[in-house]
Amino acid sequence: MNKANKKELGVGIFFAVLSIFYIAESRNVSTFTPFGNRGLDSQSIPAMIGWLSIALSAILIVSTILKDRKERKGSVEQQEQICDPDQVACIDPPKGAKLQGILQVVPLKLMLSLLFLFFYFLFYQRIGFILSSIFYLLSQSFLLTEKGKRKKWALFIILFSIGVSVLIYFIFTRYFTLFLPRGILG
């Protein structure tokens, strides 16, 4: 199965599993029909959404499998003319190829960005807006700066992170009357 079809199949399976879970969970929803059930209750729409999703996932899965079979049939016919399976040598993938493959799908910068975001929100209320924002801006800006240029940018990024965090805090709390957590600085 080629990459595009694998992706389509993955999408179909994901939605099918999600829909099954969703329908199962919708049965736990309490219903309230004091005047008799003349229409739908609180379970009905989730059930409708779930069943429709299952039907559409099934269509996606089946159509992808059929499409793949059709494509394979065509490619096998072509391969039969140009390739002798006995003469094909098996070559081990180079070292680190698996990790490279994962990083191609989910780049390291993306994973680290998510991690920084997670810690930023985790400590947002605990250590306060100013400190958590300084740490976040510092780490994320350094991460996005090209490796060779980090030294050149260091001073600017540090001053920018501190200055912007303090400035935003004062502008928002003083002039826009929003509440932002003070944390350990409060």
Add this chain to the structure above:
Amino acid sequence: MFGMLLEGFGAVFTDPLSIIMIFIGTTVGIVFGALPGLTTVAGLSMFLPITYAMSSGTGLSMLTAIYIGGMSGGLISAILLNIPGTPSSIATCFDGSPMAKNGQAGRALGLAVFASLIGTAISLLVMVVLSPTLANLTIKFGPWEYFSVTVFALTLISSLTGKSIVKGLLSALFGMMFATVGLSPIDSAKRFTFGSLQLTSGFNLLAVLVGLYAISEVLSTAGSEQQKAQVREYKMRGLGFTLKDIKGQGINFVRSSLIGLGIGILPGIGGSTSNIIAYSVAKTSSKHPEKFGTGIPDGIIASEASNNASIGGAMIPLLTLGIPGDGATAILLGGFMLHGMQPGPLLFQSNGATVYQIFASMILSMIVMALVMYLGMRVIVKILKVPANILLPLIVVLCAIGAYALNNRVFDMWGLILFGVIGLAMSKAGIPAPPFILGFILESAFETNLRRGLEYSNGNFLEVFTRPISATFLVLAIVSLAATLYKQYKPKKATSEE
């Protein structure tokens, strides 16, 4: 109507803060539109929390100003970098960039700004005239009419966005699933809360929007390799173009604007589609189609007039039915709700003065947009050089403030990560995001009206077909689905026959 509009202008001009915010909003929008990788939606998400403390009229004026500026800003990078700042300016590259390459960047910029101005003016005029009339019509809608309009909007957006209708519909249902978390409409039963008190109030619309559009955009840019493009030099005197350039372009201006307006009204497909369609129509109806793509004014005018005209178009269903036309109007819907206003047929009755203030401010934003673009182009071009490593983290910090300030709880911030990751995964899997957003927004209206309709008709669903408006919308929904299925099946058949 025009008396109310004059009162709206009065409200804008007697409030200096409002004028300042319109100026700031338009400029911010232009900058966000001009920077490749950043969109108007990101700008709106970032500046939404700033409007919390403002009056509803001033806050919403600022947001609509960002919308107008953002739609226009994309032309700068399209012409000077050959990279569309937003998807709405893709077709501007086709003739704008070759014209700039021929040493006429100033002429291309001048023409594009003028076309944007005309497109916006035509669409705003139609919006001001048509919205109150449509609102008067929709006020007579009952549950069946609302139900069928939501079904029509959901099927249309699912069929028109993305390559696969099945994935489009799955995306809409996925959004509806998230909308069912919390208390059910009508009988307030707890659904999918898993014992969590926080989940009882459901996911906040703003957290969903900002996560799906802004955070996923930042994550996606962080995950991709940044490419630096060379900004082309330009010289612009006066308006940048001569009368000769626009002579005989009247039909092109009006036709492209009407295309943009019509497409803008349809949910989910705004300026990003209209600019390409208007460009194609201009090319096919031109006496010299072979010159398109070599740097002629016709192509620039078609693209820019149409994408800006979709602004007024997208605002019409938002104001009259509460259905957003694109991502930016979805954020605007969140903005309206945050300021205690519910877009829909009653909006003109309950908040008429504020609505006309917004209309007036949009007209003013349009003029400010042209002035800022003509007079401040040099500064905006300099901002194009601001690196992403500084800008992206700042956007996240401001979006986080917006999410936190909703209810002063970190739970809504976790929503940003959740929907940011969902948005990124959906874009990687080729699942369109607009149906998800519309599904999330419209689920409540869909469920409430279907249940109410069935209760009124003693469980008889067929009553939906006995009412002309609801029957029409349901038939339109079926036709749009059938047409898309036919369109997707037709090329396969053609290739299999070959």
